[in-house]
Amino acid sequence: MTTDLNSLLWDTSPLYASATCEDIDRDLSRGAAEAQAFRERYAGKVATLDAAEVADAVRRYEDLGELLAKPQLYAHLLFAADSEADDHKRLSQRTAEFGNLMSRELLFFDLEIMEIADDRFAGLLSDELLAPYRHYLESVRRFRPYTLKEREEQLLKMKSLTGTDAFSRLFDELSASLRYRMELEGEERDFTGEELLGLLHHPEAGVRERAFATFLNRHEENGIVFSSVFNNVALDHSQELELRGYRHPMEPTNLGNDIPEEVVNRLMDVSEANYGLARDYFRLKARLLGLPKLKNTDVYAPVGDNDRTYSFDEARELVLEAYGRFHPRFGEMAAAFFDERRIDVLPRPGKSGGAFCMGMTPHLSPYLLLNYTGNLRDVATLAHELGHGLHFELARKQTMLNYHAPLPLAETASVFGEMLLTRFLLQRESDPAMKISLLCAKIEDIIATTFRQNVLTRFEERMHRERQEGLLTSSRLCDLWWEENGRLYGDAVDMIPPYRWGWSYISHFIHARFYCYSYTFAELLVLSLYRNYLEQGERFIPTYLSILESGGSLSPADTVRPAGIDLADPHFWQKGYDFLAELIEELKGLLEQRQH
Known part of the structure; x- marks a missing residue:
């Protein structure tokens, strides 16, 4: 078709x-x-x-x-x-x-x-x-x-x-206007930023590094604008904290999320205590790729010969079947996004980067924006954004003030959808090499959604605290970024020099202060929910539906309590990382089977 x-x-x-x-x-x-x-x-x-x-x-x-x-x-x-x-x-x-x-x-x-x-x-x-x-x-x-x-x-x-709205608009317009020129397969041509980022999944290490360097160097060329935007957004936040009497930069976000400060601090501390899991995986992947050591441009490289691309038709069928197997209602709701043309799919000049699902109101259907380039990660992104869409659809039983889930729960259905897709792909796959590739992709996704988001949150926190003391030069912003990423990568991954500018394209820093820890929160929460699903089977589905249907009518703690989850449990977050450790062990087992 x-x-x-x-x-x-x-x-x-x-x-x-x-x-x-x-x-x-x-x-x-x-x-x-x-x-x-x-x-x-x-x-x-x-x-x-x-x-x-x-x-x-x-x-x-x-x-x-x-x-x-x-x-x-x-x-x-x-x-x-x-x-x-x-x-x-x-x-x-x-x-x-x-x-x-x-x-x-x-x-x-x-x-x-x-x-x-x-x-x-x-x-x-x-x-x-x-x-x-x-x-x-x-x-x-x-x-x-x-x-x-x-x-x-x-x-x-x-x-x-x-003020901040104008700087946010400037950031968006500048980011969308950037054009990139790079040689690929013997031909020099123009790329959008999303197309270059998609090449981080290319099978050739040289292409991956060249694409990311081209992308980041273009941002450095516009460094005066990007550093000005970041400084002014941070300065505005600092002045508002002082005017209102907040104690620290993250306090307004924590209040809005209805999450106690100690819970957020524990989440981040536990994440950092588990950075070693990521480094263990990076060393394992270096061996899989036949490299002495990974560069950060190799983190998402395809494993083995798996450089397969997926047409959007294939992606649609895979994701719809994964959701439909979980529950027919989920498959039907997801299909409506395609049937009613509520998805904008391909990258193009002037289009926003990344992907999002726009929840509208209880009386208006949500929309999805993608920048689909055909790699496995893009298939997972489709599952992710459709998860948001299903969350918004189920929450339409709420009224306007209770429609939007609190930010810590906003990523719940999206991350759960990715888990459904991964397990579906693993179950239908008989090729051991492909199973290894799929498991690697899932582990990398969890690392990106927990550890990397923790890195982003720590960078953002340091940026706001230091901006209270005075102007942050672009060089200092680069230093903060480099240091926080270095804490995660340690001696397991070498960062390419242009990555010093990796902070400059992260839109969450501009549009939604301290949003990033919500990803970590949601990923670890979903790992717990998914484990419940594996143990309970269909008995779990009504509980999960009630969580999504509640929208923002309850606090995060009250929303997930029926699933037997206590966010105040000091050991709760570690259980999620224990699940990640189990996946890494599962990967090692597959590798041992292949060697024999």
């Missing part, structure tokens, strides 16, 4: 007809009018409302949130697919300014919830009318000690348009 090229582009017409259609103007005008009416109805009165009135106000607030979100989400999709189109640029900026204005208009609501007297608030929480919104209300109140007066909050939001 040959894929129609149009089917590889997502269809956003169910949202709006185009970036210039009148329906967008209508929704923006209606949203502004309803936001003003909401403010007139409730401003200055929230603290006096009874439970029924608060419940009604929250429902109105949710409906308004959905209305305001739609044009902004649509603009984000268009800009991500093509940031060079003028209509997309204009709409993206217009909706960003609109969203900023609306958030200032509606700030009062959360602020007045914070101002409700403690005894009165406790009474509201105990009322069954507000049961669906208890977690939301408690989440708002957690920020009470760090929140400023309404006018000050409005000014901070207003200035963000020309």
Whole structure:
């Protein structure tokens, strides 16, 4: 079966007809009018409302949130697919300014919830009318000690348009605009960044290193811009910490994630204590590749003769079957993304790098962006992003305020989906060499999703702490990056010199401060959930469904408690790394079988 090229582009017409259609103007005008009416109805009165009135106000607030979100989400999709189109640029900026204005208009609501007297608030929480919104209300109140007066909050939001938001936009546009020229197979040609990163899976070591060096050297050429963006984002965060009275750079993220600081610290400390597992694997892989020592461009190299590529049709069938074998409902929901053209597949100039799943609202279907180049890692990325999509689909039973899972759980379904794909591929494969290749890919993925994300978090933490003391030169940013990666690689992997600029293309540092530890959190959590699945079989599925369906209606701890998981257990995180150790031992067993 040959894929129609149009089917590889997502269809956003169910949202709006185009970036210039009148329906967008209508929704923006209606949203502004309803936001003003909401403010007139409730401003200055929230603290006096009874439970029924608060419940009604929250429902109105949710409906308004959905209305305001739609044009902004649509603009984000268009800009991500093509940031060079003028209509997309204009709409993206217009909706960003609109969203900023609306958030200032509606700030009062959360602020007045914070101002409700403690005894009165406790009474509201105990009322069954507000049961669906208890977690939301408690989440708002957690920020009470760090929140400023309404006018000050409005000014901070207003200035963000020309501050961090502007620098984020600059980062996105610059990253998407970069072009790369490199020789491959005797021909010099242009590449996108995603195509070069895809060559890290190429069978030839020279190609891998040349591709990554070309990519990173281009970033160094734009180092003045990238270091300025990082410095200003970090400076803005530092100033906000001081204004609000936070103690350390990660505290706002931890509060928002509803994860105690000690749990995050334990997660990171346990990860670092297990860096030796990664180094053991890297030494093993060097032997598999016939190398005395790996370079960091060899970490994702195919093992043996496995340089196979997969058409997108093949990837789709593999991933759909893996999900369908787990549960038919999962297969059906995943298939809808293809059938309804909610996936943008191929890399191209102007398109955002990486991959994401855009969860919209409970009444709008999610979309996936990929940069598919055909290697096994890209097949796993499809499974990963579809996992996000299934999570968003299942959470649509929630209302707007409870729709999005807290960040530590946001990667749960995506990582679980990758595990399903890996086990499916291992079970259907009879070739021992291919089994070794698949197991290597899974181990590398776990290392990337735990240890590497821990490295990223430590770099980010050091960047923010040092920026509080003064300007970080690009050379110092490179030093921090080099040092933290060196702690992971040790003497098992040599880093190529251009990798000093590896920090400069990581968008999470710009768009979602300290998001990266959520990957580590989710990976280790999923290893525990997957072990439960292997032990319980179909009995596990209802528990897993309930976790995904809960969206953001519960804290992370309460969400996973029905699965028998205690996030406060000091040994919990180590169990995930014990599972990784078992996979490495399984790999060694396969290698011994092949030698005999």
